[in-house]
Each structure stands twice: as C-alpha cells, then as structure tokens.
Amino acid sequence: MRLRLFRAPNMAEAMARVRAELGDDALILGTRPVQEGVEITAALESAASVAPAARPPVVPDPRRADLLAFHAVPETLRPALADGPLDQALRRALPFHRLALTGDARPLLLVGTPGAGKTLTVARLATRLVLAGCAPMVITADAKRAGATEQLAAFTRLLGLTLTVASHPVTVGRALARRPPGAPVLIDCPGTDAFDPTQMEELRALAAAADGTVALVLPAGLQVEEAADLAQAHAANGAEMLVATRLDLARRFGGLLAAAAAASLPLAEAGIGPGAADGLVPLTPEELARRMEARLAPSAAAAGDVADRLPRPAPTAAPRHHGPPPRREVDTHPTAAPTSHPMPPPASWQAAAMPDPRAPLHAGQAASVRPRPTPMPAPRARQDVRHAE
Amino acid sequence: MPNRPRLIAIASGKGGVGKTWFAITLAQALAARGGPVLLFDGDLGLANVDVQLGLTPQHELGSVLSGRVSLAQAVLRHPEGGFDILPGSSGSGTLSGLDPASVEQILSLLRGAGAYDTVLLDLGAGLERGVRRMAAAADTLLTIATEEPTSLTDAYAVMKLYANDARQGDARILVNQATTHAAGLRTYETLRRACVSFLRLDPPLAGIVRRDDRVRDAIRRQSLLLVRHPTCAAAADVEAIAAGLSQRAAA
Ligand SMILES: Nc1ncnc2c1ncn2[C@@H]1O[C@H](COP(=O)(O)OP(=O)(O)O)[C@@H](O)[C@H]1O
C-alpha cells in the first residue's frame, strides 16, 4: 500500500492533488483540518498479491524420536519416520505388499530359520483360505524334522484338508502336477540356516521346482543387524516378501523394519496372536504403526495386548464354498449339537492355539484342540496325509 | 484438561512504535488483574525486554528449545511486575533468522506453558517469516500503529499478511503515542478504512495509548511505568486495554 498525505488550503485543491499524483483509484483514508487548511490521507494498493503463507513446517515430534529409539529403529530409517503420521511415514519409508493367494497364483513357499513360525503361518493361511471357501493344497517339504509333518497334519485335518508330504524338488514337482484346479498352494519348507550355502541351494532348488514365490518368515524382536543380515541372505536366494511373526510377543520392531529396508523385502503378513483364524493379518502400515505406538503407551499397550489375546468375533457370514467343499471335522454349527455344558462360540476354535508341537497329535486326538461335546465323526475315507515321495 | 494459555502477539512491522514497552506494561496490567502472565521476548537477539527492564537472563532460549533447561528454570520473575519473562537472548539472531522448525518449537513451547493464563509475544520489527508465522498462530494479534505514515503502512502490511494467513482470526489495532484520544481514533479509522477497502477485513480497536513523557522516563530508569508513574495517562490507557482484553477472554 502506498500512503500519501496531501495538504492544501481547501478540500477541492487537496483532492485535485490526490488525483494528480495517485490517480482515480486512490482511496481517501482520512481528512483532517490543519493550519494550512486540510490534510488528506490517501492510499493506493498495488494488485500484487501476498506471498503464500509459510505453511507450518512439519516439526520432528520428540515423542516420535523416543518411539523410534525405543524400537531401536536403525539410524538410516529415522529421518524418514521422524514426522507426520507414523502410518504414512512407514508407507513412504518401507515396502508393503498385499499377499494374494488366488487359485492361479504361483505356489507360496514359507522359508526361514527353525522356529520362525513357518508351519504356524502355513496353518493360518490355510485356515484363512478355507474360511473364505477356497480349499488350498498344502505341502510340507519338512520331512526331516521329527514331528513336523504331524504338527501340520493336525491342522490340515481340522480344516478337512489333505497334507501332502514332498521334500525333494522332484517329488514337489510331481505333487504339484496334481494341483487341483483353482487351489492355491502353500508349501512349508524346512528351517534353514541362511548362511549355509548348501541349505540355501536346496531351498532354491525347491522353489525352482515349485515355480513358487518365496516368503521369508521372520520373527519380530530380532536384533537389528541380525534381522537385516537374515533378510538380505534370503533376498539373495530369491525371497520376495516378508511374513512377520510374533508381533504380539515382541516388544521392539526395529529388527523387522531393518529387515524390510535392508533387503527391500515388502512386508506382507503379520502374526499377531495364537489364533489359527485370526492370528495372522495382512501387515499394513496402519497395523504396524498402531502396534509400534502401543508399545510406548503403557495403558494402551496393555489394552492392546489383551485385545490380541481375546478371541475375535466370528465371521458373520458363513464360509462360502466354491468348487469342491473342504471337509471339516469341526462342527461350525454348535447349536445343532446337544450340549451338556456351554458351547464355546465358533470364534473360540478359530482362536484355538496351534497344537503343541512337542505332543504330536494323531487323527483321533485332533478334537482335543478344543473341548467338544459331540463325538468325533466316523472314520473318514479320505487320506489325512499323502506321501508324494 | 491442562490449561492452555491465551497467546497474544504484539506486532507493528515498524520498529520504535512502542511494542516492547507496551508488551511489558500490558504484562503487568494483566498480571495485576489476576492470572499468571508470561512475556516472551520475540525480538530475539536484540533482547529488548531484558534491556528495558535491566534484567540478566541466566539461560538462553536455545537451552530451553533443546530441552536442557525447563521453561520454569529459564523464565525470569519480575520482582515488582508480578509477571514472568522468557528472554529471547539466544545468540541465534532475530526471530526472522530462526528456522521454521524452531519457530514451531517456540510456539508449541508457549502453547504448552500451562502455568500461565496469558502469554504475550513481543514480535519485534519486520515482517519476516518467523514474525508472520507467530502473528498468524496467536489467539489474538495486537497490531500497533502510530499516526506516522510509515507506521500506518507497516501496520497495514502486518494486517495484509494476517488477512492472508489467518483471516478468521482475532486481530485488533492498537494506536500508541497518540497526541490525543481523538487523534488516536483518527489514526485507527485511517488504518481500518485501508483494511476494509483493500483487505475486506474490519479489525476492531484494541485501544489507544496516549503519548506520555512518563513512558520515556520509566524506560530510562529501567523500571515499570505502572510502578513508577501508576496514575499517568499512558498507565490508565494500558490498564483500560488490559480490562478490554480480559473481558473478551472471559466472554
Ligand atoms: N506512549 C508513549 N509515550 C511516549 N513515548 C513512548 C510511548 N510508547 C513508546 N514510546 C517511546 O518509544 C520508544 C520505543 O519503544 P519500544 O518499546 O522500544 O519500541 P519497539 O519495541 O516497537 O521497537 C521508547 O523508548 C519510548 O521512549
């Protein structure tokens, strides 16, 4: 704004001077009598617009710094996660992948160190597929470890699936030749030492024979460098994504973040509780952010952990069945059964813990996974376990 | 719910119009009405609140921002004034030279100063980024003008930025060093007309403070006007403005 004062003996003269110097657009802001006559304050405003407001910059949140420090997030990742909503920052900083287990997808091989949670992940993915009305083909390539087959068989049995045992590339290939049309394939691989070239060679051969996608099962809570090394070793041997396990038990997620970042392996799924049907969820930035933040909010964390352990509500819709219906040993309509004591809701079997691996189950014991008032169905005609080799 | 103080920023664009003196005097007047007051010296580097009051800060603002010193440790209590002062001495230059993140940090520090009912921000001269941001972020902006044309254009420039950044906000005009009450009103009307015509903004009048030699006397002695000359014209004017501000706060 240009502001000028004009003095003249009278108003008319003062106004003439205003117009002469500022033009017709001049605005009279004020007039007042002065000794010489009159004073006019006039102004002209240029059209030039104001520079855009300095937007409040994103300020690094000190609590975020605490959170990242608590989770031992690697220094290299911290700037990217320093501000903004954590889920959005995670989405920008790390790769995420939505696992699609469709009938025409390549077989999914679950690999990882012994005890990482591969078998449990296979069981949970199988459960998810069965509940969605899409019976998968489940193969275990872990023939060496004592009880490995039985452990998974106990689960496939509950789901009415046949477990195929095939641990050699040739037998895996042969088994897959009999893949039912439209059936997704899950392959439980033996636990491997990622730094043993022989074991990794065997794993590669298995994946090649299956023409499959390799997912590394990685427990949360590993030390940062350890997790990053492991992920990089597996990425170098063909792993394409990460399935994180033990998110409910681990306190610090820096290892997980480091693994995904160092190996550029997208985060796909997360084990979040003991349940077979609800213990595995797609690992989204939102899910990860929520769990990271819950660890630093004492009350919220406690509540979150309780929620983790509570059975989730049962799916409202009954499982849809496409193609050949899966055989089920578990009665999902308990109201139809005579009850001598309160029936657990359907959700409770979905949340049932994995059979104890130290006590391999036999066919007749499968029902002991949950209290069950009804007698077991008659012996089935179909095989529980089929050896392909 | 923790108390969130009311942030009142004092800006003028032009220097030497009496921002710092007015901020100090308003701080005392508001404190006298009850309710703890913090005066933040936003004229960083120039440290003019310290100088006008003859205080020696123990801590730098930078130490507070980095978390080494708490706000409570860094503030100076004015013994007679009954209000606290957060010195701006920082060695980091003026507010205009401060990086945006530090400006936000200062703002959240002041917003979180729950021990106070009112936080006054003496924004110093100029229209730089930091001044502009703090003016827009305050709950109430008092733009000080005198009848000098240069002060009017600078005050208008402050309002222009404010109209752009915080159109819905509470910005008021305060006339200082007015020869008479009537002359002060004329100065307000002049500035108001420019705001209405050019900015479509109609700022209310916060008050008029008359020119008073006692002001310079108090400043020269590094003492408070309300202590040294409690009954002078300028003192009465500031007290009336404090009353008006408190009223709006209660409403
Ligand atoms: N109401 C007033 N009456 C007389 N002098 C005043 C008045 N207000 C301010 N002054 C004078 O203006 C000078 C500058 O004041 P100051 O508060 O330092 O201005 P700013 O902070 O805007 O630069 C003071 O030293 C004082 O002498």
Ligand SMILES: [Mg+2]
């Ligand atoms: Mg000043």
